Amino acid sequence: MFSKFIHRPVFAIVISIIIVFMGSLSITQLPTSQFPEIAPTTVNIFIAYPGSSADVLVKSTLITLENAINGVQDMRYIATDATSAGEATLRVIFEPGTDPNEAVIRVKTRVDQVMPLLPELVQREGVVITPIQPSMLMYVNLYSTGKNMDEKFLYNYANVNMLPEINRVKGVARSQILGSRTYAMRIWLNPDRMRAYNISVDEVMKALGEQSIVGRPGRLGQSSGIKAQSLEYVLTYKGRFSEPSEYEDIIVRANSNGESIRLKDIGKAELGSEFFDIYSSLDGHPSASIVLKQNYGSNASDVIKQVKEKLEEMKETFPPGMDYKISYDVSQFLDASIEQVLHTLRDAFILVAIVVFIFLGDWRSTLIPILAVPVSLIGAFFAIQFFGLSINLVTLFALVLAIGIVVDDAIVVVEAVHAKFEEFPNITPYMAVKKVLGEISGAIIAITAVMVSVFLPISFMSGPVGTFYRQFSITMASSIVISAIVALTLTPVLCAMLLKNHHGHERKKNLLTKGLDKFNSGFEKMTGKYVGLLRHMVSRKWLTFAILLLFCAGTFYVNKILPSGFIPSEDQGTIYAIIQTPPGSTLETTNQVSQRLQKICEHVDGVESVSSLAGYEIMTEGRGSNAGTCLINLKPWGDRKHKVTEIMEELEEKSHNLGAKVEFFEPPAIPGFGSSGGFSLRLLDKNNTTDYQDFYKQLYPYNEPPLFWIHLNVDYPFNLTGILYFPKIKQSYEIQKDKIQLYSNQVFVTEEVKDIVPEFLMLLQGVIDSPDIPLNVSRSYLQGDPNVKKINNHITKKVADKLESIFNTDRKEFEDKWDSLGLFVKYGMMTDDKFLEKANKFHIFGDVDKEKFYTLDEYRTETQALQTNKEGQLVILYTTDAVQQDSYIQAAKQKGYKVVILETIVDASFI
Structure with missing residues (x-):
């Protein structure tokens, strides 16, 4: 069947052109990522309850939400983090492969059912539900190069001018500025003056609410349908105050004599920030820290590229003295990794071409595999897109290995044609190829089926490891299948068109041909020795089995001693430093520690920039006055001498006397699979x-x-x-x-x-x-x-x-x-x-018969009606020696009185 392509060479070439075209088109559309998407689908629920503690958040809101969400379809578990800043994050982790949009709908349906049960302030502030990657996509610092801008200005500039633009970039799930420095009018009251005027805070709040309002005064002269009006006026009202002086003129109290007490008489107003919950700086300069996270299924490289373009566009309108710096983005390591793999792919292709030329000894024969291999590799990208995969390190690694496999099919055809030339010195290339196709077509198909059957079953593995190997196996199998198609269509046509039968004719002698002849002569001698060795081993079967057992034992031993792991930790050029000051520390204390750590990092060789956050902990995204984070951005790999582990060790040694607990982490090996490298454990107390x-x-x-x-x-x-x-x-x-x-x-x-x-x-x-x-x-x-x-x-x-x-x-x-x-x-x-105070609830006394125990309140309740004196007061009957006072006890019992035993002198003091 495949011999028909010899009669239609244009058709065979067109098939390969179509394969290359479809593969090239797929390359432009495929998403690029570091690794396959193995992180489980995560739905993030953000809850704000200003003014509450972590304990109040848990009891009033989180328990209600957890009970409602628990058991939602395909859910694996729920992880909740609450902070003393009145914020909480509830993450619902689903099974890998769950559609993020469906997961959001399922969670939102459950949350809507219990929204009326949540505190009113939580309902007003909002419960934000988003499908989100747990790890950061980018970390951008907007900072001031001078002293004319503070954190408050930077925050509000970014909030008003930058965040709306960034959020519109396709693939950005959420961008947020850490902290809350939104402009707000702060009213500072003087307690002494308020006490002198006998004014409460409620009065001040009431005056603010009544006088600083968004008014709607209406219209004058509006048509009534009865009599036409000559003119119509729309009344306007200035609305809510915007200047401190306007707030200070608010009348808090007035009397009939015309006397009034204004806000400025008992305090002052100033334009400040809504909260002071985070201090942010970059290399000692005040900054606003913007964190970006990506949507599921988006291309990280494309998203980051668009964000960078948008930032450069916005930079043109920055006020003088303002600039931005990208402290972290996942594409930096991703691009470097993929570039290295592409270099490996290029080197492997060149090496294969050299090896093929050395063994075939003919430029024409070498050109055929060189043309056939790219067709198979490029065509594999169409299969990658068809099966919903991505361009990542795993699929590219599969292509690197596939080069050595797919080139074999082309070499088999070329070698078979050369064998026909040797057998029939006068045969034409066309007839030689025709004979070869009739003989080896079945062999090529059989080899392809065997190779595919080796790799394809791996694609059915489950779990994160299965996802990795699935992409590897599909890439390998598809390139092998396409290689077989090319070997049976394009390669025979190229052989017929390019090869010449030189057998029986003496070749021209030059330096290259002499070198190849010496190599072939040496290789034939080595082959002869190998054949002789095999002849000796055939008659000694025990030796063959001994060598096989030795290899098996060696494999088992090496497997035992080598460390195992999921993904090796690599130098990504970034270090996280988590700061924890002693409980109860103020935000200013934590900021001082972070600034000192920042100074230490600046003097460490290999560190390019340091961004510090006091009041924010990046691992759990929680806030607190005793929590802090430093993002340490390292110099490019080629510009530094030390590895990331060596820099971390140096930082740990220099930071142990900061008066706080400082821990250093690397970013997660797989973006989206946790917040940092290493293990993350949550311990459940299920002890019985x-x-x-x-x-x-x-x-x-x-x-x-x-x-x-x-x-x-x-x-x-x-x-x-x-x-x-x-x-x-x-x-x-x-x-x-x-x-x-x-x-x-x-x-x-x-x-x-x-x-x-x-x-x-x-x-x-x-x-x-x-x-x-x-x-x-x-x-x-x-x-x-x-x-x-x-x-x-x-x-x-x-x-x-x-x-x-x-x-x-x-x-x-x-x-x-x-x-x-x-x-x-x-x-x-x-x-x-x-x-x-607590023990009064469970401190008990026994009666004389030791049949019943009472707390003091229980004894009082039971005897209140029977054991009272003339004044109606309760009489407590007790004994310290039941034997000596038995007669009195019996007399009291006959009257229905309850007598308790006070075993120690201490008991009497409680009565």
């Missing part, structure tokens, strides 16, 4: 009673099961994690004291800190880790550390909450344990007023 008891048994194998335990997990106003157990009481409990192991950042400190728990809880055992405990002081002086007192108070509160929880949920268990717990509870009530 058995888990806690097993852990206690490992810590204290010779102890009986504990009476109760508390789980500590605090991040504000101090950091604390741990588990504490209250052991079952022994006769001599002195030996059980001071059994709390104190750690600081997983470094053991001591187990003899007497003030770490209150004295009445001296039997507590367990493990505590607090990075706020300093390691650079003597352990004997830890008792004086202020954080120890904070931990002490928190543990007291947690114990009280735990006992109250047991009392409310399992009263019988609590009463059974009261004999062991009672003494310590009473001791705590006498020595700690806050514990006393």
Whole structure:
């Protein structure tokens, strides 16, 4: 069948031209990315609740939203982050391959159902739902080169003039300026003057709302349909005030005598920022930080290219002294990586051409594979587009490997034609090709089928790894199939047109032909030796199997010792620095730390620029006064001597004395697959009673099961994690004291800190880790550390909450344990007023028959009607010795009175 193409050479050439044309057209339309799209579909929900804490956000909004969204179709899990700045981000992660638009619709449907249940302010501020890539696309700094512009001006300029333009760029999902420096009129009130005039804040708010309004006064002379008017006037009103002086003239209070109190009498107004939640700078200059994220399915390179063009266009209208700098964009590393792969592709093609020429020894014979290989490679791009793939490092790597495979088909045809020339010295190229096609067509098809059957099954693998290999296998298989088509159509035609039968004729001798003859002679000798070796091995089958087993064992051993991983971490030219100052630190303190880190980075070889953000944490996109981020942009790879890991090590060494916790990360190896390189873990507390008891048994194998335990997990106003157990009481409990192991950042400190728990809880055992405990002081002086007192108070509160929880949920268990717990509870009530306030809810007394326990409120309620004196006051009947006072007890019981036992002198003080 394929021999017919010899009779129609133009048709064969046109087929290859069509393949090249369709492949070239696909190249211009294919998206370009670093790796295949393997990140799971993510729907981002942003919630704003100004003025609320993280805890209030969770209880009032996030729990409601999570319960509503949980279980939506194709959802994998929900991740929520809330900050003390009144903002929260809820990410709904879907299965890979889920359509982002459908995912948004599913989530929005669930959210709309519970919107009426959310706080009014949350509904007004809005719940923003977007399908978004978790990682940054670009990070742009608008900065001032002089001192005539501050962050406030830069923010508002970018917000008004730049963001609308950037958001219109196709492929940009969201662009936002970090922080909120929107212009706002700030009213500063003087408390002393307000007190003197007896004016409240509500009065001021009411006056502002009544006098600074957007008015609509209407019209005069509007037609009434009864009598025509001569003129019609549209009334205008200045509307909301815009100058500080106008606000200061607002009348807060006036009386009938004409006296009035204006706002300027009790305070002042100034044009400032709505919030001061983030400080942003670039290399020491004030800046406005703009973060861009891309839509799913968009071409990162194209989006960044359009954004850069738009930025250059807007730069022409910048005020003097204003400029911008791109601190991070994913295309920088992407373009460099793809360029390297293209260089490899070029080098591989040249190397193949040289090898083919050396072995075939003929320029005409070499030209045929050189023409056939590009057709197969370019045609593969059409298959890449047809199957919905992209141009990325994986598909390009597949093409690099495919060069060595697809060239074989052309070489097989050319070699077969040369074999016919040797067999028939007088045969024409046309007849030689015709004979060859009749003999090797089936072999080429069989080889192609075998090669495709090797790569194609890989495309059915699932998961992120399967997505990688799917693109690799489809690219390889398609290039191999196209190579077979070219080998059976174009290559025979080129052989018939270009090859000449020189066999039987002596070639002209020159330096090149002499070199090729020597190579062929040497290669034939080596081939002869190899054939001789095979003859000896054929008669020794055990040797063949021994070599095979040796290779298998070597493969297994190398596989065991080599480290495994998903994607190797590469130098992307950017470093993230996450700053965490001690809990309770002000934004100014965090900004000072970030500025000091910025100065350190500027003196490190290889660093080009540093952008710092105080009040923002890039990993979780959360805000807080003790959080900060530095984006360290490195010089181009060719302009620096050190790798990114070496620079990170140097920065870690120089930044350990900043008085804050600083951690350095690389961007994610795969854009969209997390916020940074490495592992990101979220720990879920799903421990049950058995888990806690097993852990206690490992810590204290010779102890009986504990009476109760508390789980500590605090991040504000101090950091604390741990588990504490209250052991079952022994006769001599002195030996059980001071059994709390104190750690600081997983470094053991001591187990003899007497003030770490209150004295009445001296039997507590367990493990505590607090990075706020300093390691650079003597352990004997830890008792004086202020954080120890904070931990002490928190543990007291947690114990009280735990006992109250047991009392409310399992009263019988609590009463059974009261004999062991009672003494310590009473001791705590006498020595700690806050514990006393909580313990009154679960401090119980037993009656004389020990059949029932009462709290003081329960005893009062049950006996209020029966046990009163003449004045109607409650009479509490108790005994400290039931044996000696038995007669009195029996007399009281006959009257229906309730008598409780006060076992210790301490009990009486509570009555």
